[in-house]
Structures are given as structure tokens and as C-alpha cells.
Amino acid sequence: MRSFFSLLLILAASRLFAQQTKKDSIVKRDTINIHGYVYDEAGKPVKYIELRSSQKYIDFDRVNITTRTDTSGHFTLEGVKFNDTLTVEENILYASTPIYNEGSRFLIIHLPFAALKDVNQKGQMIISAKRTRAKTVPSFIRKSSDDPYCPFIGLHLAPRYKSGNERFIQLVNQQVLYPAKAIENNIEGTVQIAFKVEKDGTLTGFKVLKGIGYGCEEELINAIKRLGGWIPGIDNGRPILMTQTVSVEFKLTDK
Known part of the structure; x- marks a missing residue:
């Protein structure tokens, strides 16, 4: 009987030693x-x-x-x-x-900081209209200012539209009208706008990052202002100012 208990003790000690050795090997x-x-x-x-x-x-x-x-x-x-x-x-x-x-x-x-992303990154916004004259090379394309635009960076949650960014894309597509002057002059291309979402959700500091002229930038800015209703960015539970960008393609069709 004494030999049997001694054997059990030896087996238990061997198992404990093996477990400790295995654990140490994982770390060391x-x-x-x-x-x-x-x-x-x-x-x-x-x-x-x-x-x-x-x-x-x-x-x-x-x-x-x-x-x-x-x-x-x-x-x-x-x-x-x-x-x-x-x-x-x-x-x-x-x-x-x-x-x-x-x-x-x-x-x-x-x-490195992540690149600033458009609100419509996952959904395309195209404002289209029918041509009224044959397509020609645009006589005027306005570029953004030479001064570098430095967006405000340093938040944990990006600002978002009150009804969701997908709904914002739908509303912009519905409300932005193709300026008649741009249609007459066969002007098309991408317009990119930046604006600041304040701590209370109001929009300020609109800036044209990329424009094509003939009232397209103004039309987009006015539509965004009319929609309003943004939720500010959040930093550690507190609302904070942040910059948002929106890109819209103005495109003419032949039909």
C-alpha cells in the first residue's frame, strides 16, 4: 500500500513539473x-x-x-x-x-495620420443633366487655392449626418441642381468641398478643395447648408470640432 501511494505522489509531481516546464517554455x-x-x-x-x-x-x-x-x-x-x-x-x-x-x-x-475620407466614400454622388450643345473642351476650369489645406485631425469618432451618411448621399443627389450656366458651357467634373462640423453640430468654414466653376461649387455648398443636422466628432466622450469632406461628380449626358 505504501508503495502505491508513493507511486501516486511521484506521478503527481511529474505532471506538475511538466506543466510548469511547458508554461515556462511558452513565455521564455x-x-x-x-x-x-x-x-x-x-x-x-x-x-x-x-x-x-x-x-x-x-x-x-x-x-x-x-x-x-x-x-x-x-x-x-x-x-x-x-x-x-x-x-x-x-x-x-x-x-x-x-x-x-x-x-x-x-x-x-x-x-502616420490616416488620410481624410469623404463622407460618400462608400456611395457615389453624381449630379447629371442632358447636354444642350455639342461637347467641347471646357474653356475654364478653376483649381483650388495654392495654399495647403490642413484638416483638423485628432478625434476618435468621425462626425456623421443625423440620419446616417447613406441618407445624406441620397439627399444631396436629390437637392443639388446642375447649374444652367454650367450646362450651357459643357462644364463637367468633380467638385470637392471641405467644411467644419462644430461641437454643436453646426457647419462652418466651407472651402473649395477642387472646383470646376460656373456655380457648381456654390450649388453644392448651399445644398449641404440647407440639409444641416450633423452630429459632431467625439473625443473621449466629448464633442469636438472636426473637418469633413464631400465630393460630387457633375456629369453631362447625351440622352
Whole structure:
């Protein structure tokens, strides 16, 4: 009987030792601990953003190594591969680019800002009209100002139309009229407008980023002003000013 209990104790101890060895191997074998800071293009810390290791398995065990930056942009990742690729969670503020680490234990990461997106990115807006004369080369095309336009960046939620952006696209298509002067002169092309959505949802600071003249820009701006009803961008639960863009194609048809 005593030999039987001794055998059970030996088996239990062996199993515990094997589990500890396996656990240690997941964390320690061929891995390193890294830390560092994440900043945006302006040099400001990027807070509470998730970083993830690309590795999926260590010693046939599935792993999920992630962390979040603190208020200073600092992060720590433990038990990652020596040559690992880090990814950043999807975010409307920053471009999603892989971060390659070649064995460094300390990283300074700079995230590029994401490109400003049109409200109608997923839906085309075309204002069409029938030609009244044969198509010719436009005699006048107005370009945007040479001064660079710097949109306001730094929010966690983009502004949106009160009834949804898809409804906004429908209303713009319904309300924007093709200016008669543009039809007479065979003017067609894309108009892009930028405007600011204030903290209370009002629209200000309209600017023509791309124009074709003959009243097309004014027609689009006036339609957007009439529609109104925007919900402002949100930063950590607080409304904040943000720039939005809208592109519309003015196109003439022969039928």
C-alpha cells in the first residue's frame, strides 16, 4: 500500500513539473520582452491604442499577445519573438502599417495620420443633366487655392449626418441642381468641398478643395447648408470640432 501511494505522489509531481516546464517554455523560449512609446506625426503620445504581436503559436500552443499604451504612450509586450511584426488596432485617426522589430527591446513608434475620407466614400454622388450643345473642351476650369489645406485631425469618432451618411448621399443627389450656366458651357467634373462640423453640430468654414466653376461649387455648398443636422466628432466622450469632406461628380449626358 505504501508503495502505491508513493507511486501516486511521484506521478503527481511529474505532471506538475511538466506543466510548469511547458508554461515556462511558452513565455521564455526564443522570446524577448519589449517596451517603448507610440507617438503621432505631431509628436504627441498616442493613448490607449492596442498593439498586437503577429505570432500565433509558441510550442504548438495558441497565444494572443497584446497590450495598450498608457496616457504617456508607453507600452510593454512580454514574450514576443525576437524578430516580430507588431500591428496596431484599426483606428480612424491613424494609417494601419506593420511595425517590424529586428530584435530591439526598446521601440519608438510614430504612427502616420490616416488620410481624410469623404463622407460618400462608400456611395457615389453624381449630379447629371442632358447636354444642350455639342461637347467641347471646357474653356475654364478653376483649381483650388495654392495654399495647403490642413484638416483638423485628432478625434476618435468621425462626425456623421443625423440620419446616417447613406441618407445624406441620397439627399444631396436629390437637392443639388446642375447649374444652367454650367450646362450651357459643357462644364463637367468633380467638385470637392471641405467644411467644419462644430461641437454643436453646426457647419462652418466651407472651402473649395477642387472646383470646376460656373456655380457648381456654390450649388453644392448651399445644398449641404440647407440639409444641416450633423452630429459632431467625439473625443473621449466629448464633442469636438472636426473637418469633413464631400465630393460630387457633375456629369453631362447625351440622352
